[in-house]
Amino acid sequence: MSKPAKPQGKSQDTGWRGSVDVWLDAAYAALKESGIDAVRVMPLAKQLGLSRTSFYWFFEDREQLLSALLSRWRDKNTGNLVYQCERYAESICEAILNVFECWLNPELFDSQFEFAVRSWAMQSAEVAAEIALADETRINVLTGMFRRFGYDEEAADVRARTIYLTQIGYISMNTDEDVVVRFRRIPQYVSVFTGKALKRRELDRFYGAFGYAETTPGVFEAF
Structure with a gap:
């Protein structure tokens, strides 16, 4: 999956973190392609080109992401x-x-x-x-x-x-x-x-x- 484009007008130092849907869509794609073991924070963050800590702006933990799936x-x-x-x-x-x-x-x-x-x-x-x-x-x-x-x-x-x-x-x-x-x-x-x-x-x-x-x-x- 290609890295999502940052919204226009968002400065580089603001640190775009994605969104609930960005993380959930990545988890959804990983689940369908590789199974539940692929739905983990670090691999998803790397795939999205986002920091691991960005995930926690939207989800408390991996279990909450799995619940959303x-x-x-x-x-x-x-x-x-x-x-x-x-x-x-x-x-x-x-x-x-x-x-x-x-x-x-x-x-x-x-x-x-x-x-x-x-x-x-x-x-x-x-x-x-x-x-x-x-x-x-x-x-x-x-x-x-x-x-x-x-x-x-x-x-x-x-x-x-x-x-x-x-x-x-x-x-x-x-x-x-x-x-x-x-x-x-x-x-x-x-x-x-x-x-x-x-x-x-x-x-x-x-x-x-x-x-x-x-x-x-x-x-x-x-x-």
Whole structure:
């Protein structure tokens, strides 16, 4: 990561210390690239071209920085998944497509961040507990989404777990799937997860949001 530019008008002897976001962004990048052991004050300071003491203007200690990383993960990955599950949809198929946006848009759900936090949990009981809570929250909101469209409790629970555990499997296996292949599989995934067929207009609207055009026949219901 290149050294951040000092704000204009800030004299050299003022000693720019960065900001909360500068330090947190560096920690976030280090976690995703090299794991939790790379998230340490001295290496981050060296990477940023800042003094070690600058860190303590914004964080009491490394533990507070790690807590901020977990908060970012909760807000981004769990928060956005909850939001997508609760978004308006005309059908369960369209609701599933709302969820799929998380898997295709890293601004909504950062799969590398998810993988890094789950790896971190192997070294920390506290983080493992956070993961367990997040898993429960996410499965519950997916279950609620199915219940909203008339599925009974057992069916909603099993379908929610099928969707969620499939995606966590993708992440845990660090699966590298070509995006075009993933788009082409979407109609079949929706059919498996919901027991229903997509309407062509639902899929076209979804593809259009990502600038993707599909010409291969899929599993569709009539308009």
